[in-house]
Amino acid sequence: MDAELRAAVERALGGAVGDMRSLAGGDINDAWSLRCGGTRVFVKARRGAAPSTFRVEAQGLRWLAEAEALRVPRVLAHGEDPPFLALEWIEPGRPGPGFDEALGRGLAALHRAAPEGFGLSHANFIARLPQDNTPAADWPTFYWERRLRPQLRLAERAGLADAGLRRELERLAAVLPQRCGPAEPPARLHGDLWSGNLLVDEAGAPVLADPAVYGGHREIDLAMMQLFGGFSARVFEAYDEVLPLAAGWRERTPLYQLYPLLVHVNLFGGGYLGGVRRALSRVL
Structure with missing residues (x-):
């Protein structure tokens, strides 16, 4: 320092x-x-x-x-x-015997503390990239206009995305209202919930860190948790016990992993483009 x-x-x-x-x-x-x-x-x-x-x-x-x-x-x-x-300072500890259940139930409670709409009153960042949270009237519009399209444009400006990727994402944009699942109220999202942003305190309880918050679809957090692993099946079971998930949520996981995958393209390079294309192939 x-x-x-x-x-x-x-x-x-x-x-x-x-x-x-x-x-x-x-x-x-x-x-x-x-x-x-x-x-x-x-x-x-x-x-x-x-x-x-x-x-x-x-x-x-x-x-x-x-x-x-x-x-x-x-x-x-x-x-x-x-x-x-x-x-x-969070004194590091080891996960207690009820850690997974506490995390799942706590995340459900967080999501249920609904914000006013899809978006947020101010912009913020995901890692070092700007994140526009201007509210939108519905979730599919927000997901395309505030999440996927801005990351596509960043990747194009950096020479990382080609015309083919743009065409595929625009095809997806046209059918997002059908792909995003049943309409749900906005959830209070962590926004970047991978295992590296979850701490364990001295009591063995979960602690959330490094957020990229906004009001959005709750499956965003669940999809990010599954992108790189590190969360047990019990976390998702406990979540579902408190706040039951809509049918088809697992099939929508690749759709909601597109945003963090595009973020990784823009942060770390074209090595993540394969993941973007694989996710697209599962939702188109």
Whole structure:
């Protein structure tokens, strides 16, 4: 942590920091554990990040916490110049015997704490990519206009997507109202729920981190959870016991994995295009 960032963190927290340790594992941000006033704190930052990056992440964490469904790290401070976020330290633990059930039931409770509509009052980010949350009247419109189409355009500008991929995605856009499943109210989404964004606290309970929140279809979170694995069948069973899933939800999983797959194309390159095309082949 450089002197400028350290000074900004100390101003925001209202005291000197010490016992600082660099943390490994982040793909996007730098992170540290430190002490301030006898309390351990988690801080993350990224050089060159948009000034609003951690402000909107803080808003997202608070928005999730409002549902009182699953534990979310408490926001202590954030800054824009330089950009950083300070959160309560979550002491790592091991999953307790009821972890999977608690996660499934808690996620159902989170989704049931419905927002006002499909979208959000402000834009935010998924990883380092901008995420437009301008509300739409219905879910299929939102999913195409605010999720798939913007990622397609980013990939085209980077030379990663060709005319063939555009044609396939536009074919999908034409039938999205039929492919998106039964109409449902918007759910309060984490928005980037892979296993790396799920922590385990000292009591063995699940903790949500690094969200990309908005009001959307609840199957978005479930599809992301299945994209890279790490979640047991019991999580989904427990979810379904609390908030039963609509028929065909498993068949819609590839549809809702298209967004994170396109995000990965734009973050990490064309190696993820094969996954995009495989998902498209299962929904067209």
